[in-house]
Amino acid sequence: MVKIVFSGPPGSGKTTQAKRVAEYYGLKYFSAGSLFREYARRRGVSLEELSRVALEDPSIDLEIDRMTLETVRDNDDIVIDGHLAAWIVSDIVDLKIYVTAPLTLRILRVAGRDNASLSKALAETLIREYSQRRRFMEYYGIDIYDTSIFDLTINTKLIGVEEAFNIIKSTIDKILKEKHGSMSE
Template sequence: MAAQDSSSAEIDTSLFITVSGPPGCGATTLCERLADAIGCPYVSGGDIFRELADDRGMTLNQLTAKADESDEIDRALDQRLQQIAEEWGMANKPFILESRLAGWLAGDRADLRIWLDAPETVRLERIDDRTETEAEMRVREVSEAGRYESYYEIDIGDRSFYDLHVNTARWSKAGVFRLVRAAIEEYDPELDEGAFTTPPMDI
């Protein structure tokens, strides 16, 4: 009998996992694979942002521009994500939350906090078939970082509290999934000597 493919086998876990990273880092692909293997819900900050844009009859770029004008949009998005994190943090059931601020918003409720990244040239190639252009991606990254600093006094570049950092340009999509899968399956709360404390975030 052939061994089961580790990229498709189910993952038995009850962990609350956050996944964060810049545009083109591979977060969506990883989260979809994880959610399918774990059989758990997956919420993306990007999806909620798109819902906000649709509700207002605006494009993503228009909503981003409006978010630059005031804190209403960002705070509405972050409050919703934080509410979701609080609900699932107490549920003791597997769940995946993905957004640039997911690790911050979930705080110490999260069991495993993951940061994905890749060189800018690689990330630009990955978003080449999206509606967002290279210039728009760069503007969005700078804009978001500035807003996080202004609204919450947080440095998005502070990744000291993340449990796992992965350069997704070094492995295939399946390889990244297997790396994260191993971290999930090898996690034993009885052997856990302590995660880094997430800096406080007041929304």
Template sequence: MLLTVSGPPGSGKSTNAEILAERFDLEHISGGDIFRQLADERGYPPVEFNELAEEEEQIDKDLDRRLRTIAATRDDVLLESRLAGWLAAENADLRFWLDAPLSVRAERIAEREDKTVPEARATTERREQSEAKRYADLYDIDIHDLSIYDAAINTARWSEDVVPDMLTAAVERYDPAEDEGKHPVEGVRYEF
């Protein structure tokens, strides 16, 4: 089974992806981990590497190519990244989008990164604007278009122990035999 979990920073995607992967005995592959690995390979701290990615489109392409290759060749993984749903559009069994209001996400990020909420909010807004522009420029993808996802969940509405149960229930009730002809992005191809 190939699952994807996507969403903006602070949405709970990493936490929920880890839990979901464990529950279904899937390898959890994080785009963030691969990004940090690429940064390390080139000798940059992740923050500086993210800024460099605004100038060098090859950085995004390298990351996305690695994730796309995994999606095309494996069916025993959970891919987690902002573009995972798009990267695995043809192969994923289920694609999930997790989100929360920016105010909630900024609080979460501030807590985990030991920042003030205004700092976290400003950094997050800038990062999201940069990424949205890069995805549109590189692949003509509108990151705000959620039509490719099988479920979009506002993680601020439920406690952190409820969302994984919701995702688990969706996966448990998924029947590939009933999916025939219902794939929302069938035939969509992006060059990564």
């Protein structure tokens, strides 16, 4: 039984790595970001617009955070992916991984992923990041720039997807070995 959470800013590579880990180890995959995107889609607004609305309406984040926490509590062998997810599930996961990259690289990735202009990707990303930081501080008193809760931090600026995955895999293998070793003793 293992529970792993990936957090980090948009375009850092966290979703790519979370999905790879889930597939490689045969774990369930859960995306808090998908819940937020689905919420935006149902309301007929962009992520940028929903981020602005969420500044005034805490029920949006609180509902997504509640669903994320319940999903992790109710499932073993799961990988969770979300910008803020690690802080929400910190006490009930085995491994917390923070994936990051410089803003300019992340904007290029977001623009390519979303088939958006660089200016649109920049505006949306900055608004989302500002909004998330402010909301998380207001709702939970947590500064998302304090990454001291993470067991592993990876900057994907200079390493590719495969190299990052190998670093993550090495860490997971160590944790699994320790868990299984202590379980058999």
